[in-house]
Amino acid sequence: MGLNIPEKIIQNHLVxxxxxxxxxxxxxxxxxxxxxxxxxxxxxEFETLNIPKVKTELSVSYVDHNTLQVGFENADxxxxxxxxxxxxxxxxxxxxxxxxxxxxLERFGKPGKTLIGSDSHTPTGGGIGMMAIGAGGxxxxxxxxxxxxxxxxxxxxxxxxxxxxxNWVTAKDIILKxxxxxxxxxxxxxxxxxxxxxxxxxxxPERATITNMGAELGVTTSLFPSDEQTKKFLKAxxxxxxxxxxxxDKDAHYERVIDIDLAQLKPxxxxxxxxxxxxxxxxxxxxxxxxxxxxxxxxxxxxxxxSVVNILQDRLISPNxxxxxxxxxxxxxxxxxxxGGVLTLIKAGARIMEFACGFCIGNxxxxxxxxxxxxxxxxxxxxxxxxQDGKIYLLSPEVAAVSALYGKVTxxxxxxxxxxKVEMPDNFIIDDTMIIPPQEKSDVKIxxxxxxxxxxxxxxxxxxxxxxxxxxxxxxxxxDHIMPAGQRLKYRSNIKKYSEFVFENLKPDFADVSLxxxxxxxxxxxxxGESYGQGSSRExxxxxxxxxxxxxxxxxxxxxxxxxxxxxxxxxPLVFADFNDYNNLGENDDWAVANLISAIKEKEExxxxxxxxxxxxxxxxxxSQRERSMLLEGGLLNYIKENK
Numbered sequence: 001m002g003l004n005i006p007e008k009i010i011q012n013h014l015v016x017x018x019x020x021x022x023x024x025x026x027x028x029x030x031x032x033x034x035x036x037x038x039x040x041x042x043x044x045e046f047e048t049l050n051i052p053k054v055k056t057e058l059s060v061s062y063v064d065h066n067t068l069q070v071g072f073e074n075a076d077x078x079x080x081x082x083x084x085x086x087x088x089x090x091x092x093x094x095x096x097x098x099x100x101x102x103x104x105l106e107r108f109g110k111p112g113k114t115l116i117g118s119d120s121h122t123p124t125g126g127g128i129g130m131m132a133i134g135a136g137g138x139x140x141x142x143x144x145x146x147x148x149x150x151x152x153x154x155x156x157x158x159x160x161x162x163x164x165x166x167n168w169v170t171a172k173d174i175i176l177k178x179x180x181x182x183x184x185x186x187x188x189x190x191x192x193x194x195x196x197x198x199x200x201x202x203x204x205p206e207r208a209t210i211t212n213m214g215a216e217l218g219v220t221t222s223l224f225p226s227d228e229q230t231k232k233f234l235k236a237x238x239x240x241x242x243x244x245x246x247x248x249d250k251d252a253h254y255e256r257v258i259d260i261d262l263a264q265l266k267p268x269x270x271x272x273x274x275x276x277x278x279x280x281x282x283x284x285x286x287x288x289x290x291x292x293x294x295x296x297x298x299x300x301x302x303x304x305x306x307s308v309v310n311i312l313q314d315r316l317i318s319p320n321x322x323x324x325x326x327x328x329x330x331x332x333x334x335x336x337x338x339x340g341g342v343l344t345l346i347k348a349g350a351r352i353m354e355f356a357c358g359f360c361i362g363n364x365x366x367x368x369x370x371x372x373x374x375x376x377x378x379x380x381x382x383x384x385x386x387x388q389d390g391k392i393y394l395l396s397p398e399v400a401a402v403s404a405l406y407g408k409v410t411x412x413x414x415x416x417x418x419x420x421k422v423e424m425p426d427n428f429i430i431d432d433t434m435i436i437p438p439q440e441k442s443d444v445k446i447x448x449x450x451x452x453x454x455x456x457x458x459x460x461x462x463x464x465x466x467x468x469x470x471x472x473x474x475x476x477x478x479x480d481h482i483m484p485a486g487q488r489l490k491y492r493s494n495i496k497k498y499s500e501f502v503f504e505n506l507k508p509d510f511a512d513v514s515l516x517x518x519x520x521x522x523x524x525x526x527x528x529g530e531s532y533g534q535g536s537s538r539e540x541x542x543x544x545x546x547x548x549x550x551x552x553x554x555x556x557x558x559x560x561x562x563x564x565x566x567x568x569x570x571x572x573p574l575v576f577a578d579f580n581d582y583n584n585l586g587e588n589d590d591w592a593v594a595n596l597i598s599a600i601k602e603k604e605e606x607x608x609x610x611x612x613x614x615x616x617x618x619x620x621x622x623x624s625q626r627e628r629s630m631l632l633e634g635g636l637l638n639y640i641k642e643n644k
Contacts, residue, residue: 002249004156005225006191009131009246013114015148021155021255022189024624026148027131030057031108032140033117035100037065037361037485038538040077040493042118042137043084045455046144048637052442053089055146060091060108060435062100066489067356068363073490076449080493085436087444088144097434098329098355101125101297105208106331107432110242111226116140116149120215120537120561121297121378126223127208129230129246133221136539136565138455138636147640150626152189152560154220155255157182160196163263167419168412171206172299172376172396175213176268177260180278182217185476185531188560190255192222193248198262199224203424204233205301212298213378216275218534218559236428267411270394273382274476281399281411289374291367292317292404293324294397295353296360296377300328302335303422304376304397309341310420311401311412317349318407324365326353334429362386362486374400374409379535381478383505386486451494456547458570458635461600465523465551467591467608470514471507472527478535479562481506483544485536492540499544511548518549527585528555533562542569552593554608554619556582567627570635572596574606577618586612600628 003011010019016026032054034042039061046054061081066074078095085092093103100117101124109115111129115122118137125132135149143149159178192214194207207224214222224230226246234243267281294300294308305327317323325345327333333355336342345352359365360377366386367373373385373392380392393409402412412419473481484501491498503510514524526545532555533541542565553566554574566573576582589612599606599621606621623631630639 002251004248004252005193023153025153026150029143029149030113031115032059034061035065035119036063037489038118038137042141045138046141049145051145054144061085062093063095064099064356067095073451079447083447086439089438092436094434099297102328111244111246123221124208124212126211129226134537138568154191157192158254158257160259161198162196162261165262169265170396171209173268175210176278179276183276187218190219194224205303267399272391284409287409290371291322291373292400293359293375295326298378299376299397302332305336306422308397308401309344312348317404320407321404323350323404325350326358327355381480384480453494456495460634463597464594467525468517468522469589470524472587475529476531479541482541499547502544514548523551524549525552530556533559537561539565542566568636574619581617
């Protein structure tokens, strides 16, 4: 039997385990990326490994999240990141160069290579034929140190795209359609490979939109073959030598095959408050709009912005709409400016934002109270925009721009605005002056501001615990719910301070209650429904609860990256054997567990005794042998030190 594309890349990088679906494997990592919101902790963790230089082919540190410098914290951390890069042989993409995924696609991504990044949207690189995977910062740190990256050998779903998109229908509509089919849960341990005759017409930026927002499916990653479109893109970036052909064998096996006729698609939208709450745009046409924001790592390419420019040419934004445009990179901005697009945007009433994540992570440009905001980014979780009652709709740049003109949700197909296709340029402007290449320096003094801490110490796992449920939450709890972003992100390198905000929007006293329990010798338990830990890869959603004394998470299901982060910091990830038990648990229940060590060493289940209800429940504890050893030590850093 032949191999599909993910299997070919894995086979070329396999260093541990066997390529059997569901089994743990270790793969060699060629490239890593970090961004400043998660990278600071990743590099603090890397420092503890005592390795003089990174061992990857290429590692890049990007500054794109916390570019608003209100107070000293962000500026201090950026200087820390720059000095770390100088010392350890890392590329440093300065603030203002652009969003990590957009820049990495432009300047560093290579077909057939492996990439992990401390950002959940790292799968953007799949648009260029990379095996690009989001991970926690500690996993990225150890990969930079030369260790394999461990994952479950994935099942592969093939999605065949057929025919051409109609006018005004875009790559964003393709991934929204796929989200309506596969949803945001139930896809752990899966990789999506794209194929079909439509690939002939889909450019790399369009493919990257699809693989970027594929992160919302909860899959390990998504990727396209490396073909003539890939070659054309790399040639335009003056990197044609990085191209290789990469395609699946004709007799490759797939877990499932889905066929989508692009000619039948219509403009789509994800309604509040989940990316899989998908409808056709016609279903909400006429809804009045307060804000429109174009940008983010999903839709901030040259094609995206020039599509907006064409729509706004000689037109004015509705006076009732605040219109925001954030280019994905300096290169994109320069290309749009060269085409005369920047002046067109400004004359139409657009506000040009920094080349950064900004509004997508709630770091500025929050909508008004109860406001309707149309956005081209990838997530619309409740409160993520910075406005708790904001109503965030996700859609294409084209629909966003047309709706901004009319002041209400508008299907461009129902207007007299002429459709103008944006062609990919034969050559992009190449200017890497905002990227500082690795320095040959070993005596660099690392800058450490007062907000910089150390990776928190974790204790070895004990055999028995008295436990207290500290919070009970429902389905689809995201890492934004656990660890708020936005202005809270400036405390990312100060765990003691950042821990004050765990679950602040769901249980404001979570930190106080948890610390009180910890002082009384109790281990804290989080009880959750399905798909716990969706969204961002931020490992702080595990580190900060651990700091507050959380030792157990019991859920109906836990998402891949978050589960690994829990294990990395010594938190036991448990799954209900019987979902009905969830309904019988209270938020303040007392528990006891015994013989935990033997369960971790050799069993697939753990019995928890509920002292409040005087009952016992069975939980599933599925671990690889490596994970068992790691959990016994109390986490990954302890495990590495013990096994040096």
